[in-house]
Amino acid sequence: MGVELVRGENQPLAGNRLRIHVSAAVPLVVGAVLDEGRGAAGGGASFLRPGAPARADGLRVPPAAARDHELTVDLAELPAAVGRLGVVLALPPGRGGRRVPDRFGVPAPPRVRVTGEDGSAEPLAFVLTGLDTETAVVAVELYRRHGGWRLRAVGQGYADGLPRLLADHGVPDPAAVAAAVDQAIAGPRCSAPAPPSPPAPALPPPGPAALTPPPAPSAPPPPLPPGPAVPDGSADHGAPGPPWAPAAPRLRYPPPRRHRRVTPPPPAFPPRQPRPSRPARWRGAFPFCLRRGGRWTRGVGGPGWLPYAGDAAGWSLEERLYNQVNGMFEDLARAMAGYRGAVEFADGRLERELDRLLGEPGSRLGAAVEAARDQASAARQALVDQARAALDRDLRQLTAESEVVEPALPSGCAGWESPVWQAYRPPEALPWAVRLGDLHLPEVPELRIPMLTRLPLECGLWVDSGHDADLADEAGPEAEQVRRRALETAVALVVRLLAVHPAGGLTVHLLDPAGTAAAAFGPAAEALRRAGVLAERPGGVAEVLEELALRSDLVRMASDGRGTQADPKLPGPLRGARLLVVNDFPYGFDDRSVALLGRIAEEGPDAGVLPLVVAARADAAGRGPVAADVLGRSLLRLTPFPGEHVADPWVGHTWTYEPLLPPEGSRVLERVLGEVAAVRQAHGR
Known part of the structure; x- marks a missing residue:
């Protein structure tokens, strides 16, 4: 059992x-x-x-x-x-x-x-x-x-x-x-071929002579020749395997002579060494309940187990929080996989039972078949209820953990409504991670896991401004509302990326050939100018892209594949990262500009040039495969409204992504840009 x-x-x-x-x-x-x-x-x-x-x-x-x-x-x-x-x-x-x-x-x-x-x-x-x-x-x-x-x-x-x-x-x-x-x-045991087995000696005829013990041999018998080599590097003489191995008949031509091998005993544990005493984690000596893997067990300790922030491996609190959030993400994915697998198993068993009942013509009608159907449905519901009870226990644990982890997240990983932004100051060095949104599953929309990504980012970002067909019903947003929300999401991402970089460590380049971002980027662009982080170069789209592509090449050559944009070996003009914001791609882009943007999207993040593109998939596809490939292959897709387009790497669940936007009427973005400007002015940058 x-x-x-x-x-x-x-x-x-x-x-x-x-x-x-x-x-x-x-x-x-x-x-x-x-x-x-x-x-x-x-x-x-x-x-x-x-x-x-x-x-x-x-x-x-x-x-x-x-x-x-x-x-x-x-x-x-x-x-x-x-x-x-x-x-x-x-x-x-x-x-x-x-x-x-x-x-x-x-x-x-x-x-x-x-x-x-x-x-x-x-x-x-x-x-x-x-x-x-x-x-x-x-x-x-x-x-x-x-x-x-x-x-x-x-x-x-x-x-x-x-x-x-x-x-x-x-x-x-x-x-x-x-x-x-x-x-x-x-x-080396499998390098030489095994010699053939000698013919078996003839058996003596039955009779009185067969009962006479044979004379003692004058010399020890020759060793038993090995059998054919097997992939584990030993000779197979047909000996039985370990006692727990399933018995399976095997044919040998010619059949080898049988003898019994001595199976070595299982390895023993080394003697336990005395360990140094360490302070007890729990005070007191009364029973408490400790939840482990979906079960509550009783033990002797302090007032009871409570989740706490930083309950993960890592060298710093920031790294431990990042690993803890990833552990919550994985635990929720695994728990939901177990629940969905149990429901699928229960549905399959019910379907097989009903097929068996309906497959017999004599038992399709009557009280007996109705009772059998009710019994099969009750058994299915019992399995589902049992799986849901186990899932609810895991969800309660993860919810309690989320309630203590969320307030402890640093500014770059916290939501815009968090109080940590009230005391925000630009960091001295690049932090561990940045938060790009929230993730949740359809069964538990109230439990949201922060979508944390390591810094520096390994790929650019794409804010999808297209009108999704799934949102094209009466309750869904209109196309113009989607574009406006996409620009607001892009502004929030720009400010967040500025907030996680040291003062002067990130410069923003804005490309808006059609001029449609004036309403959303207008106040933010003015604040970026006051903060001194908005680079305004004369010239068109191609000139800006050529400058950033050249900078990417120079950084990669200067660092020789070993450094990053923060490498102190780089010359002063090449230090610091660049954020390229492109609105309404591919409008205003010729074929050469599209090729340059694709080159920046693939090679730029490794050299400190990060693209953030606001575009619709249908518009990019209309300009050819190169423009569509820029969005689909090299950039991380983010949606301005909740969208199911993120899959976890463990079980492949489809997660719903929700963007991070400041609360209605909040001035947290202006405060962050003001702090960045103040620090830059204080340091004369």
């Missing part, structure tokens, strides 16, 4: 000493990715591969490829910096032959089972269904959450193999690590 998990579901882990069993129909390589949770800037990920020296912190991985593996891990012995541990499965080298398939979609899906060392906890199992062309997969992961550990069923596969998986998880030099795994698994 145990708990069968579905993809995306998570459960709490009661103990620290665990055994992770992996069983498959073909030999697999098993490893572990350890992530210290420092984000893209810090890295900190490592891969414990087969053949590597054993770790002394309670983690053991199998040394070779096999159909059955057992990993042992002591969570209490892991370093405090490790926030996530992922179990990785990969096909061994030499795949694609008769014995080893070239992808996970061919054999039966692998199965992972997690048990406690003492057997007191309820086992957790996960079958990796739905794999097709993948050759490496993250099966499950163990991660810290609110002082405890949880297990999540991941099942994320990679068709590009182990190097791509390691690269996505931040492991340094993933190609070399994958090559070391292949070398350790292949080994």
Whole structure:
């Protein structure tokens, strides 16, 4: 018995000493990715591969490829910096032959089972269904959450193999690590062909002589010749596998002689070393309720668990808040995936039950079939109610966490209504991240996750001013209202990007060939002029684009691919970032200007030139594929009204994006620009 998990579901882990069993129909390589949770800037990920020296912190991985593996891990012995541990499965080298398939979609899906060392906890199992062309997969992961550990069923596969998986998880030099795994698994034992088996000796005829014990041999018998080589680097003599392996008949031509191999005992845990005493986190000694992975458990501690801001890994509070928001984003995506999967399973079972009832002509009518239908519907509703109860528990936890995290966010990540803007001052250095909007799911529109993006931005922004067909009903906004709202969204984004840059660190270039942005950008443009951050160059669209494209080339050549726009090695005129605001693209753009903007959109962010384009997709498509490609491939699309166009990288949910606009009648934008102007004047910039 145990708990069968579905993809995306998570459960709490009661103990620290665990055994992770992996069983498959073909030999697999098993490893572990350890992530210290420092984000893209810090890295900190490592891969414990087969053949590597054993770790002394309670983690053991199998040394070779096999159909059955057992990993042992002591969570209490892991370093405090490790926030996530992922179990990785990969096909061994030499795949694609008769014995080893070239992808996970061919054999039966692998199965992972997690048990406690003492057997007191309820086992957790996960079958990796739905794999097709993948050759490496993250099966499950163990991660810290609110002082405890949880297990999540991941099942994320990679068709590009182990190097791509390691690269996505931040492991340094993933190609070399994958090559070391292949070398350790292949080994020198598979290099020479196995000699043929000798013919079996003839059996003596039955009779009295057969009961006579044979004479003692004068010399020891020759060693048993090895059988045909198998992909795990050992000889297969038809010996039985581990006791938990499923029995499967295999044919051999010619059949090899059988003997029994001695299966090595599972690795033992190292003796526990005395750990230094550390101050207790909880005061007092009375029971409290602690929520872990959707369940409330009782323990002994202080007044009870409460969420707090900064409950994540990181070197600074700003980095911890960023990682905590990303953890909330991922938790909500996984929890909703579990709920939707449960509802889909309940609907499918109800449909199959009704098909069975209607498929029998004699049972289509009558009280019995009505009772069976009611019973099937009641069973479906019971499953849905159970899944909704689990989702509601997770939502209550995430809502409580959001209520304490939102007020603690710094100015660049806070909403315009936050009180932190009342005490805003331009930062001395570029902060960790910036907030571009909010995200929510249709089932829970009241729970909104801040859309935080690391700085400096890796791509430009596109504010879609087109009249969406989904909003073209009577209750939807008109086309002119969409364009006006798009300009207001662009102004708010410009001010926010100015607010997160140090004073003098960002210069704005405004291109409005048609002159349609005067109403929305008029007050903001005047404030930008007073702040000294609006660059006004004589000339047309092509001249401004040529200047910024040339600046991008000079910055990349000066930094030699290693620096950024803030690199102190750059000359003074090349320091600082540039924000190019383009309104009503592609009106006023010839073919050469479109090509220059496309070049800036692709190469400019790496050199400190960030485009912010206000345009409609239909207008750009009318100018040809180059203009449409500028919007669709190189820029991050943002909508002035709520739109469902953002997908998360874990389960692929469609999230609703909402722009960040200041409250009606608020003067927070003027205040921010005034502070930027005051600091620039004080420093003589």
